[in-house]
Amino acid sequence: MTSVRNSDTDISTDPVSAQLPDAVKLTKQRASGRLEAIALPLTWLAVIVVFSIKEHSTFFTTSNASSILASQAVLVFVTLGLIVPLIAGDFDLSIGSVVGTSALTIAILNVQHHWPIILAILVALAVGVVVGLINGCLTVLLGIDSLIVTLGMSTLLAGVTLWASSANTITGVSQSLINLVIVDRLLGIPLEFYYAIILALILWYVFQFTPLGQRLLVVGRNREVARLSGMRVSMLRIGALVTSAFIAALGGVLIVGTSGSAGPTTGVDLLLPAFAAAFLGSTTIKPGRFNPWGTVIAVYFLVTGITGLQLLGLASYVQNLFYGGALILAVSFSQIIKRRRIKRGI
Numbered sequence: 001m002t003s004v005r006n007s008d009t010d011i012s013t014d015p016v017s018a019q020l021p022d023a024v025k026l027t028k029q030r031a032s033g034r035l036e037a038i039a040l041p042l043t044w045l046a047v048i049v050v051f052s053i054k055e056h057s058t059f060f061t062t063s064n065a066s067s068i069l070a071s072q073a074v075l076v077f078v079t080l081g082l083i084v085p086l087i088a089g090d091f092d093l094s095i096g097s098v099v100g101t102s103a104l105t106i107a108i109l110n111v112q113h114h115w116p117i118i119l120a121i122l123v124a125l126a127v128g129v130v131v132g133l134i135n136g137c138l139t140v141l142l143g144i145d146s147l148i149v150t151l152g153m154s155t156l157l158a159g160v161t162l163w164a165s166s167a168n169t170i171t172g173v174s175q176s177l178i179n180l181v182i183v184d185r186l187l188g189i190p191l192e193f194y195y196a197i198i199l200a201l202i203l204w205y206v207f208q209f210t211p212l213g214q215r216l217l218v219v220g221r222n223r224e225v226a227r228l229s230g231m232r233v234s235m236l237r238i239g240a241l242v243t244s245a246f247i248a249a250l251g252g253v254l255i256v257g258t259s260g261s262a263g264p265t266t267g268v269d270l271l272l273p274a275f276a277a278a279f280l281g282s283t284t285i286k287p288g289r290f291n292p293w294g295t296v297i298a299v300y301f302l303v304t305g306i307t308g309l310q311l312l313g314l315a316s317y318v319q320n321l322f323y324g325g326a327l328i329l330a331v332s333f334s335q336i337i338k339r340r341r342i343k344r345g346i
Contacts (some may be wrong), residue, residue: 040284040294044301051308058311062188069193070182072257072303074099076196078267079274079281079299080203081247083290086278087207088240089220090146094135095274096203097157098128099267102252104161106177107170107262117174117218121253125175128249129242131157136238146241154271162264169263173256181257190192192254196296199247217289276304276323279330 052060078095085092102124109120135153139146182190196205207213219226226233251270256262280293280302302323309318 053110055311070190073196075191075250079277081244085240087220091148092244094153096267096271097154098248099252102249103262103266111172125249128245132242132245136241140234165264171261173260177257194244200292276327283333
């Protein structure tokens with residue numbers, strides 16, 4: 001160890017001592033990052049505990065837990081579909097209308113035209129793919145902002161479903177679909193919940209372990225860097241919008257299987273909750289990044305809060321207040337986290 005001495009100071013030039021402040025700073029950053037990652041799950045747990053104490057006879061029951069988990073499976077599907085283009089840097093405002101169009105397609109073909117339920121589902125999924133392809137081509141090939149394209153598509157699909165259904169709800173969808181979605185259960189929970197978890201698992205694997213998922217992340221962060229790296233940015237963006245619409249169409253299968261019916265307004269109320277959950281989910285598990293497991297946690301955190309407040313006697317308007325407020329706060333928090341990570345150089 002060497003040192004520089006004068007009458008007033010004794011300054012150590014030991015390299016280990018010089019690195020200590022950086023090591024402490026790095027440790028604090030890691031601790032802060034871990035806290036950010038688990039903040040929402042901890043809050044969700046606290047909400048469950050509070051409502052279980054307040055309304056133990058109605059909230060803290062297996063039937064209520066089963067209802068919460070199953071009833072939001074469609075929203076989980078829609079939100080998971082939504083985060084795919086969001087990760088690639090695009091928005092899909094048509095996702096709720098795609099759910100309704102898919103559900104109505106199944107109802108019309110199966111109930112009115114007596115098609116086998118499997119063929120009706122396949123056509124509905126094909127419709128979703130076509131819608132996603134149109135969204136992608138208009139956005140990428142013509143250079144139109146995805147917000148404009150998908151908003152227009154949403155309005156167009158709303159008109160189509162209103163015309164095709166004659167403004168009526170179509171009931172009587174095949175019982176076999178209803179059985180596979182809501183009637184059949186595993187551990188007391190309808191199968192639709194497990195379908196949502198399987199989808200989250202698939203997307204998590206794609207984004208975590210496959211080159212395709214990593215390329216989408218790069219495209220979302222910096223398209224110019226992605227192009228210079230030789231990535232087919234246009235195809236990746238189109239593929240993301242097609243995937244979003246396809247997953248939304250799967251959500252349409254679930255929603256018609258849950259209710260056994262479909263109408264002109266089916267699915268339209270899912271857009272705001274989906275965006276709220278997507279942005280809220282980006283603040284947890286992997287803060288600053290849209291991610292599947294954060295999305296699932298965010299969906300169930302929101303519905304747990306809404307269910308608890310309604311059981312306490314608040315009117316149904318609390319749902320809009322909760323989702324709207326959650327979206328504003330989630331976007332704000334995600335921006336704060338993003339700026340903090342940029343400042344840290346992460």
